[in-house]
Amino acid sequence: MTRGEAEPETGPVQVRGTVLTVRRVDAYHAMTVVAPGIAARFRPGQFVTLAVGGPATSMLTRRAFSIHDVRPDHGGTVEFVFAATGAGTRWLAERRARDVLDITGPLGRPFPVPRDPVSCLLVGGGYGSAPLFSLANRLRDRRCSVDFLLGASTGDRVFGALTARRTGRTATITTEDGSLGARGVVTDMLGQVIHEARTDVIYACGPMPMLRQVTSLARRYDIPVQVAVEELMACGVGVCMTCVLPVTGTDGITRMVRSCVDGPVFRGEQVRWDDVGTIPFDAFGAPGWEPRPRRAAGVAQPERASTSGD
Amino acid sequence: MATDLRGRLGQAELPNPILTASGCAGAGRELAQFFDVSKIGAIVTKSVLLAPRAGRPTPRMAETPSGMLNSIGLQGPGIEAFLQRDLPWLLSRGARTVVSIAGGTVDEFAELAGRLSDAAGVTAIEVNISCPNVEHRGQVFACYPGAAAAVIDAVRGRTRYEIPVFAKLSPDVTDIAEIARACVSAGADGLSLINTLLGMAIDVDMMRPVLAGTTGGLSGPAIRPVAVRCIWQVREALPDVPIIGMGGVRTGRDALELILAGASLVSVGTTIFHDPSACIRIVRELEEELTQRGIERLSDAVGLAHEPRGAARRKLTGNVL
Numbered sequence: 342m343t344r345g346e347a348e349p350e351t352g353p354v355q356v357r358g359t360v361l362t363v364r365r366v367d368a369y370h371a372m373t374v375v376a377p378g379i380a381a382r383f384r385p386g387q388f389v390t391l392a393v394g395g396p397a398t399s400m401l402t403r404r405a406f407s408i409h410d411v412r413p414d415h416g417g418t419v420e421f422v423f424a425a426t427g428a429g430t431r432w433l434a435e436r437r438a439r440d441v442l443d444i445t446g447p448l449g450r451p452f453p454v455p456r457d458p459v460s461c462l463l464v465g466g467g468y469g470s471a472p473l474f475s476l477a478n479r480l481r482d483r484r485c486s487v488d489f490l491l492g493a494s495t496g497d498r499v500f501g502a503l504t505a506r507r508t509g510r511t512a513t514i515t516t517e518d519g520s521l522g523a524r525g526v527v528t529d530m531l532g533q534v535i536h537e538a539r540t541d542v543i544y545a546c547g548p549m550p551m552l553r554q555v556t557s558l559a560r561r562y563d564i565p566v567q568v569a570v571e572e573l574m575a576c577g578v579g580v581c582m583t584c585v586l587p588v589t590g591t592d593g594i595t596r597m598v599r600s601c602v603d604g605p606v607f608r609g610e611q612v613r614w615d616d617v618g619t620i621p622f623d624a625f626g627a628p629g630w631e632p633r634p635r636r637a638a639g640v641a642q643p644e645r646a647s648t649s650g651d
Numbered sequence: 652m653a654t655d656l657r658g659r660l661g662q663a664e665l666p667n668p669i670l671t672a673s674g675c676a677g678a679g680r681e682l683a684q685f686f687d688v689s690k691i692g693a694i695v696t697k698s699v700l701l702a703p704r705a706g707r708p709t710p711r712m713a714e715t716p717s718g719m720l721n722s723i724g725l726q727g728p729g730i731e732a733f734l735q736r737d738l739p740w741l742l743s744r745g746a747r748t749v750v751s752i753a754g755g756t757v758d759e760f761a762e763l764a765g766r767l768s769d770a771a772g773v774t775a776i777e778v779n780i781s782c783p784n785v786e787h788r789g790q791v792f793a794c795y796p797g798a799a800a801a802v803i804d805a806v807r808g809r810t811r812y813e814i815p816v817f818a819k820l821s822p823d824v825t826d827i828a829e830i831a832r833a834c835v836s837a838g839a840d841g842l843s844l845i846n847t848l849l850g851m852a853i854d855v856d857m858m859r860p861v862l863a864g865t866t867g868g869l870s871g872p873a874i875r876p877v878a879v880r881c882i883w884q885v886r887e888a889l890p891d892v893p894i895i896g897m898g899g900v901r902t903g904r905d906a907l908e909l910i911l912a913g914a915s916l917v918s919v920g921t922t923i924f925h926d927p928s929a930c931i932r933i934v935r936e937l938e939e940e941l942t943q944r945g946i947e948r949l950s951d952a953v954g955l956a957h958e959p960r961g962a963a964r965r966k967l968t969g970n971v972l
Binding site for chain 2: 352353355392398399400401402403443445572573574575576578579580581582583584585586596597602617618619620624625626627628630
């Protein structure tokens with residue numbers, strides 16, 4: 342089911358948004374765009390897509406970025422963070438205030454939040470930490486405690502270290518070169534942080550290998566983990582079918598689901614990390630796959646994961 | 652006076668000639684968040700197969716200059732789920748639906764046509780014959796006149812008489828007019844031109860193919876000149892056969908180019924990924940383009956570029972000035 346069908350008021354909108362600011366944040370760029378409709382509908386974990394390259398662009402696929410923050414000024418603004426690594430993101434980094442962009446959002450399933458005030462650990466890799474700060478605000482509104490564990494290759498690639506230290510109950514930073522915080526990767530510190538913070542729920546966002554590791558450690562400690570995945574996508578709205586990954590539904594059936602509309606947030610243990618980039622032999626519709634007698638007419642969406650992270 | 656954009660698809664009248672292209676709009680549901688799906692000519696569904704299919708591994712997509720390569724592998728839930736869930740939804744929204752079907756054998760195509768003939772809400776069937784024939788060493792139906800004709804013959808035989816059958820042809824052939832003739836002789840009521848071109852990209856840093864499936868279908872504005880050429884050639888060979896044109900249409904002006912080459916309807920594909928509301932925008936733009944040229948009826952523009960140069964000019968100056 343698309344979100345638009347179940348909850349029309351939260352469906353995405355496509356607007357022409359005016360750029361308010363583009364600023365450098367260490368190794369990244371943060372762009373704020375005036376987009377009231379998107380800001381009003383936003384929930385943490387959702388993302389936007391942008392057309393890049395101008396009206397006659399040769400770059401056809403939209404670029405997807407998780408939303409870092411929304412603010413009420415100018416009727417509603419949306420901020421996202423990106424690394425200028427390719428032609429599309431370099432074009433985006435060259436935009437200036439008052440430029441107009443084709444922006445669509447909010448897209449995807451947001452992070453589910455716990456009903457009870459529990460201890461939450463937010464794990465981010467690189468600028469994957471961007472969506473965690475609005476999530477932290479929402480969790481604190483629910484009287485949850487928030488601890489951060491952020492990491493990257495170098496200090497200037499840890500996005501939001503300062504905010505994490507200022508707003509988190511604790512903030513642990515790791516860098517591979519040791520230029521900020523502890524030397525190593527986030528998963529080196531995960532066990533220790535879980536013990537000290539008495540973590541009840543983990544939220545993680547960052548590169549796929551990190552998410553896989555975090556999920557595996559969370560399972561060892563028997564802590565539920567919600568991950569926001571990063572998959573290559575072309576449209577972001579569920580029609581192109583490029584961003585699929587194998588996810589096991591609550592019915593026990595693995596399906597190739599779209600990370601744009603069925604995600605980007607999944608329960609970590611439902612993602613078949615070892616099989617990402619493949620079609621598992623037992624996946625719904627895989628070669629040689631046979632429908633089980635009792636559900637001959639399966640439907641290619643997973644059952645919704647529990648809406649609570651606790 | 653308002654330009655008459657109406658088009659025909661068999662017995663159905665379409666409010667305008669802009670359709671989605673198969674595989675770029677799902678079954679319309681996602682795009683309904685951005686525009687009213689009943690306001691465009693028709694929704695052409697993602698190709699439906701008999702059984703559920705998981706598709707190919709990722710990466711499935713590579714962006715190329717003014718285009719993209721895809722290797723999705725026809726992922727979908729199968730005809731049963733389509734008939735239970737998607738087709739009734741499209742009907743409830745007042746959309747006209749062209750159902751694209753795909754299969755690995757002639758019998759699979761025929762069975763799909765039979766199932767659809769029993770269902771309500773099918774405006775036309777588009778037969779995606781750019782599939783490997785599993786009974787014949789994986790040869791693509793669309794590349795062999797005999798194989799293409801066998802599929803169309805079987806589909807036409809199982810389809811209710813009032814539902815038109817369109818054969819979607821591949822541009823990866825030596826003589827597209829020959830394949831077109833074979834399909835029409837086998838009973839095709841119309842032709843859809845063109846499917847993607849087979850392409851490939853290699854990641855020069857990894858020094859390996861970008862797509863998990865190695866090769867993929869090239870689409871987007873990069874292939875529009877190929878689409879124009881194919882539509883032109885088929886229109887020359889079979890001037891009375893309706894053509895749904897598709898291939899890199901991004902604006903109303905692009906749609907007009909395909910119409911002038913001979914398409915009476917135009918599908919918009921890859922551009923939807925770039926702009927989810929593209930179809931409805933292109934309807935508006937096409938109307939403006941026709942009005943600017945003094946063309947009162949869309950049907951007057953179909954194949955117009957085939958007329959001798961003087962004839963076309965006379966027609967235009969008479970109305971524009």
